[in-house]
Amino acid sequence: MVKITINGRNINAPEGVTVLHAARENNINIPTLCENEAVAPYGACRLCLVEIKTAKGRQRLVTSCLYQVEEGLTVQTNTERIQKIRKMLIELLLARCPDSDVIQQMAKEHGVTGGRLTPQTGNNKCILCANCARTCEEVVGVSAISLSKRGVERELTTPFGEDNSDDCIGCGSCSYSCPTGAITMEDKNGTRKITWPHNEMKFKMKKCSVCGQFWAPVKQVEYVAKTSGTPVTDYDICPNCRE
Ligand code: SF4
Numbered sequence: 001m002v003k004i005t006i007n008g009r010n011i012n013a014p015e016g017v018t019v020l021h022a023a024r025e026n027n028i029n030i031p032t033l034c035e036n037e038a039v040a041p042y043g044a045c046r047l048c049l050v051e052i053k054t055a056k057g058r059q060r061l062v063t064s065c066l067y068q069v070e071e072g073l074t075v076q077t078n079t080e081r082i083q084k085i086r087k088m089l090i091e092l093l094l095a096r097c098p099d100s101d102v103i104q105q106m107a108k109e110h111g112v113t114g115g116r117l118t119p120q121t122g123n124n125k126c127i128l129c130a131n132c133a134r135t136c137e138e139v140v141g142v143s144a145i146s147l148s149k150r151g152v153e154r155e156l157t158t159p160f161g162e163d164n165s166d167d168c169i170g171c172g173s174c175s176y177s178c179p180t181g182a183i184t185m186e187d188k189n190g191t192r193k194i195t196w197p198h199n200e201m202k203f204k205m206k207k208c209s210v211c212g213q214f215w216a217p218v219k220q221v222e223y224v225a226k227t228s229g230t231p232v233t234d235y236d237i238c239p240n241c242r243e
Pocket residue numbers: 125126127128129130131132133156177178179180181182183197
């Protein structure tokens with residue numbers, strides 16, 4: 001355990017955890033968008049900025065989702081300086097993604113009204129945090145999508161910018177992990193449709209041989225069977241009917 005203070009509160013935190021983790025464990029709220037415990041920390045949105053002072057007296061701003069606790073660390077999560085930077089970051093995100101309910105709500109909570117920057121059009125809700133791509137690679141093990149290009153052209157795409165990604169198994173993990181609702185998923189009439197900011201793909205779904213419900217994309221079932229070394233026929237019955 002190491003002793004730190006957050007906003008003046010004395011806290012004992014396990015070695016190796018991030019400042020964000022220690023804050024959350026002690027019910028201290030730090031706003032985040034790109035943080036996702038299922039994947040390695042990335043530090044894309046910068047909203048979790050905090051001010052720190054080390055035991056040696058060094059002061060600076062750090063992203064709390066990346067910075068690990070250390071003995072004698074003093075953390076401030078909501079100073080005037082932090083609030084000003086956070087508001088500016090949210091204003092930029094709002095201009096980029098004016099149609100995202102999540103960003104709108106965040107702007108409201110932080111008193112950001114927009115108006116100084118011209119909002120982008122086209123219902124783009126992607127903040128380029130790469131949560132989707134990191135989940136696809138690190139959790140699913142597929143790497144069907146990634147961020148490509150640089151600067152203002154940076155975007156989420158399938159490999160080589162093709163409309164279709166052969167690697168994609170249609171599991172929808174990207175949609176679940178997206179913090180801003182930029183990726184949607186719909187299951188209808190035996191087909192799953194996943195819509196990313198710049199393309200969409202459809203996947204045939206597997207029908208349960210007992211209840212007749214379509215319960216998972218065929219490609220996902222085949223992938224799970226292959227990676228687990230089990231016969232694909234083991235998945236003829238949906239999880240509900242197997243219980
Ligand atoms: S689609 Fe969502 S998860 Fe993927 S980069 Fe954009 S905001 Fe992040």
